[in-house]
Amino acid sequence: MDAEPGGYRHRLAGGSGLLTGQEATLERSLTKTSGRRWRPGRGFLVLPPLLFVALLIFAPIIYIALFSVGLRSNVPGAEVAFSLVNWESFLFGDNNPFRARFFYSMKVALLVSIVTTIAAYPLAYFLSFVARERRYTLLLLLLAPFFTSYLLRVLAWQIMLNDEGVVTWAARTIGLIPDSGNISWLIYSTFSVSLVLFYTWVPFVTLPIFAVLENMDHRLLEAAQDLGASRWTTFWRITFPLSLPGVIAGFVFVLIPTTGEFITPLFVGGADNQLFGNSIQGFFGTLDWNLGSVLAMALIITVVILMLVFGRFLNTDLRATTGGDKT
């Protein structure tokens, strides 16, 4: 099958560009079916997803944007007027608590993303290079907890980490803490929020790294060893650089959703460890959607910027990056 339309026709003409009468007839016939002409049927095929994207993604964002500039209110009968007061307060207000919460959340998201990616790499490496024929079974086991609800998993962590949970019990049993003692930072802390987010995202970061490593051309590794490189040098100069697209893709997989996270801090975060997403959720449970919309828009803009910065890595075909078959 020709990858390039026209290639077949070019060969039919012997590469000269001159067509015989029969060939010209065939060319006309091919042109009718080649897809170069406008065929409305294909346009209709993309219409449902286009409408889906436009209606369910763009329209709500525009709707939220209207709230953020005061052109919409959730209070029935309230007067509306264009205003940037909430934006000014969020961006430039003295000691604005929501801006501070935003930076705290970004710090947590960044920390979780880095730690998760670092932890996921050896897992992916193990699955790809060590587990061999058992790698897909092990991958399935890694993903198994994710066949249950996210909320249930967070609640399970809440049960495990609380003062009567298994962790405190184990610490008491082996004498790390007194019998009636507890570990104050184990739950309702930045630690517990980060831990649960880490647990949540490790498999999702493992997948893209695993995909890259799986499709890496292993002849390169053999060549490096043939040329006298140590395993350490081979890893740092061949394996790791070639797996970077997967690493960055995995990092972004964590960073973007974590910036808007609110379920985990709601259940295992304390009074001081709520994230920016909790402020947004809080406002949408009150009478003031306008300020909540400013926070939501700020988050959306942040995510778009992150997508633009990391987009090219997400567009990378992870299977094709490193070439050939595994041998």
Next chain:
Amino acid sequence: MNRPIENALSRRNFLGGAVMLGGATILTGCGSPAVEETPDAGTSRPPMEQEPGELSILEWGGYEAGGTKAQAYGLVAGTDYTEQYGGNSISYTYINNDDQALQKATASNTFDLMHPCVEDLPDYVSRGLIQPFDTELLDSFGELNPFLLEAGQIDGKQYMIPWDWGYGSLLYRKDLVDEADATGWELAWNEKYADKISLWGGGSTNFEIAGLLLGFPDIGDPSPDEIEQAKQKLIEQKPLNKFYWDNEYGQMRPAFRSGTIDIAYSWQAAYASFAGKGMDVGYMQPSQGRLSWLCGFLLGSTTENYYHAHEYVESFINRPASEDLVNLYSYGAANTAIDINKIENQALVDSLNLDDPMAISGDDVHLQRWMPNQAAIDTAWQEVLAS
């Protein structure tokens, strides 16, 4: 490389279409929701047998009708209704606090019945979310306490049918908290108990508590300056707080039982439950006074189940259901015809004045009511949480 699909739908076309759609959204999206006309009782409506009969109810967890799958605590209330119409005919949407209840009702406005507390009643009316009950359809209406009924009226119309009432105060472990410290709301600000305190996530309530502590003349109508003072007071308290609880059964009670927290804002049901299980707990009578609350049923303005909704409410306010409410949750009942001798815990009846609904408006009690500057308090509360 020729990609025919791109000819049909280029990025420019796609973005153009999206912008057009966005423009249409802007044109239609500006403004605020219209206030619906509130129908009056007596408006002609189809008879009960022609109603759909599928009730949609905005409710607190634990208060579902007996006989529904959702009711896991053995509540008797509602059983009369479900025995007749089946438990599957009712669907519940849950609320964690009154601010959220009003917001969910406003966002949806499709509930047949709602069960919030009285403080936001004027907002439900002004937003056209509810309509008055036809009290003649409620057999037990005449048994309800007149004081509580009056609290549920606006312009002489009975918008709320009161059902349950009670107090809000600090629940504390008597074996771990010094009795000398448990004399007022300042207990929640006592650094001695840092990391062992949990206030509720209901913002308005916390501003009322701060108002009591700061000695505001009217905690229900604080000035902008008082809101700022209360906000600072709550920010001061926040580091001592282990967490703000949202769910009584899922968060607060397990944490209190396990010793994660020793002091919590609570309603009396938790106190009665822990005391009943032998825990050495106290329910504080603060020097500044307890908070008190009154909740009841509201009838949705758009309901197509007018008669079903009345029957549902009747199945909650009748005498046996009200007696069960007091026994099961230790809350006060609006029905004054209940046989107080059938209440199992007489000591609790005496200590909480459960036989006297007027108790929630006493000198040492502050009935939570409508706050004219609710929006400012909501914003200030979010600032506390984010600080």
